[in-house]
Amino acid sequence: MDKRQFLLASAGLGAGLATAFAQGAKPAGVDELGRGPQAAAPKAKILTRKAKTTKLFLTPPGWPNAIAVDPANGFWVQEQRHDGNREKAWLLDWNGKLLNTVTTNCQNTSGMTFGDGCIWSGANGASIKNHPEPPVNGIFQTDTSSKQISHRQIPFGPADNGGPCHGLAWQNGKLWISSNRLESLVRVDPKTWMVDYMFPHTMLPDLKDRIHGIEFDKDTGYLWQVSGTQKDDVANYEGYTPKLIKYDIKTGEVVELVEFLPGSCDPHDIAIHNGVFYGVDAGEHPRWSIDNPAYQRAGWPPLNSPFSGYVFKIDFI
Secondary structure (H helix, E strand, C coil), rough: CCCCHHHHHHHHHHHHHHHHHHHHHHCCCCHHHHHHHCCCCCCHHHHHHEEEEEEECCCCCEEEEEEEECCCCCEEECCCCCCCEEEEEEEECCCEEEEEEEEECCCCCCCCCECCCCCEEEEEEEHHCCCCCCCCCEEEEEECCCCEEEECCCCCCCCCCCCCCCEEEEEEEEEEEEEEECCCEEEEECCCCCEEEEEEEECHHCCCCCCCCCEEEECCCCEEEEEECCCCCCCCCCEEEEEEEEEEECCEEEEEEEEEECEEEEEEECEEECCCEECCCCCCCCCCCCCHHHHHHCCCCCCCCCCCEEEEEEEEE
16 A cells, blocks of 8 residues: 555545544433433323213112113113122113113122123122122123123232222223223233233323223224312312213323313213213212212112212213
């Protein structure tokens, strides 16, 4: 290599090193992966709107805690009991006429749905008096003649106690479960009991106090969940604001919040039929007093809401 070739090669090497250093240059405080101080991506704004309720009819006496639609017949409504006695699911036509009564082995039912010709009931057995250990938890599948088809625990837990349930919904042959223990919405194949999808309940702190019934809207593909907030300085029904949470199931993100107007029914679960939302008011809300005589009804258990026992329609404003 003569002197001229050496100088040209050296110049090329220097240029290459300069380019490498330039490409590797980074702002102060930024690591090799580009992580460091930077403006956070703006969060999508959660839409909000209001809703009101219109009472339709009373269920049979009890604490009607869960509701689902049977498109051919009307509503399935299941009671919640605390005494360990067997709980009933009632089939009511669109005007409230009793068409069928199914007795299940579920205890302290806190969510139900109807699919594949069966009633699916979610147990919250630790809430009954003198419950066994472990308590009766899991999902009960019962046919419309009161025959139990299956009883299985919520996945990812002990074989005999996967924790309590607070909501169930049916999505085109799949079963959504609101799992208290996992604090998540879990979708399973009801035949194989394999989980194919899940995401956490909302992390919004003012909505986590009361996570309850769920429903899948087959027309829009969104999942809805009952929630609500209690004023710190106003007890009982008077200080409570029911709410609904709308999830995008593809991301698990909350995309809309619905707040009920004062004086509305207290939803424990919701159902959707032909785009119309319905709910049921159990009249049994944790930590609310049962001493208000205006809320009591002859032949019913103690109640603590003015619309106890009603199936109602939800209208968005």
